[in-house]
Amino acid sequence: MGPVSGTAEHSGLTDCHAHLCDGVFAADLAEVLARAREAGVDAVVAVGETLADAERNLELADAYPGVVQPAAGLYPTRLDLPEAQRVADLIRRERSRFAAIGEVGLDRWKVRDERDLALQREIFALFIDLSVELDLPLNVHSRSAGHHAIDLLRERGAKRVQLHAFDGRAARAGPAVEAGYFFSMPPSVVRSPQKQKLVRRLPLSCLLLETDSPVLGPERDRRNEPANAAVSLRAIAELKAIAEEEVGRAVRENTERLYG
Numbered sequence: 038m039g040p041v042s043g044t045a046e047h048s049g050l051t052d053c054h055a056h057l058c059d060g061v062f063a064a065d066l067a068e069v070l071a072r073a074r075e076a077g078v079d080a081v082v083a084v085g086e087t088l089a090d091a092e093r094n095l096e097l098a099d100a101y102p103g104v105v106q107p108a109a110g111l112y113p114t115r116l117d118l119p120e121a122q123r124v125a126d127l128i129r130r131e132r133s134r135f136a137a138i139g140e141v142g143l144d145r146w147k148v149r150d151e152r153d154l155a156l157q158r159e160i161f162a163l164f165i166d167l168s169v170e171l172d173l174p175l176n177v178h179s180r181s182a183g184h185h186a187i188d189l190l191r192e193r194g195a196k197r198v199q200l201h202a203f204d205g206r207a208a209r210a211g212p213a214v215e216a217g218y219f220f221s222m223p224p225s226v227v228r229s230p231q232k233q234k235l236v237r238r239l240p241l242s243c244l245l246l247e248t249d250s251p252v253l254g255p256e257r258d259r260r261n262e263p264a265n266a267a268v269s270l271r272a273i274a275e276l277k278a279i280a281e282e283e284v285g286r287a288v289r290e291n292t293e294r295l296y297g
């Protein structure tokens with residue numbers, strides 16, 4: 038798959054998961070967002086890993102209105118219940134400014150201790166309940182924890198859910214598809230047989246674009262950026278053997294259904 042072309046074949050696309058508040062974008066975010074627009078990506082759901090990220094994302098949304106859609110969460114390896122509660126308080130206070138709750142979820146790759154896992158689950162449950170209470174979409178991380186995350190989401194009645202960079206098998210995704218949850222595909226799909234299989238098996242009606250910038254790019258050791266959401270789109274079209282225009286239309290509709 039070639040690099041993103043300079044002419045916008047697409048428009049109105051959303052990168053549904055990127056870490057714009059990461060320090061690696063501090064110097065050139067305006068150019069990064071201009072390149073995204075050229076590639077047809079004119080909105081970015083800006084997720085956060087900490088309370089400080091959440092505040093930064095609100096500032097970025099003020100600086101780039103309509104482009105940066107701010108989110109707030111607590112990364113699942115950050116096992117800090119008081120901080121989770123402060124993030125939740127901020128979301129409640131600023132409900133109308135936030136587009137989503139995230140990045141939140143479960144990570145059984147880095148966290149292995151039973152007591153830590155119980156706390157991780159408690160924190161995720163707090164954010165799921167907040168999503169239901171405030172009717173805000175959840176932007177979910179589930180590394181090595183796909184079915185654990187899906188089970189907890191369903192148990193607690195989560196309705197608006199995006200599973201980002203899902204690393205489980207397609208068979209594990211079934212209950213999430215049934216529940217109306219969405220799956221966002223990062224550009225690393227071009228080098229991941231697991232994600233390619235997932236794209237082939239999942240219905241187009243549950244797919245979204247994401248980049249997880251600055252990581253999960255088409256090339257492993259290069260800074261990823263939101264323009265590469267167009268790489269995900271092209272990969273989905275190739276893997277499903279359908280026209281790029283059709284994929285573009287579908288992911289725009291899906292994004293509208295979850296975030297609209």
Ligand SMILES: [Zn+2]
Nearest residue numbers: 054084140249
């Ligand atoms: Zn992320």
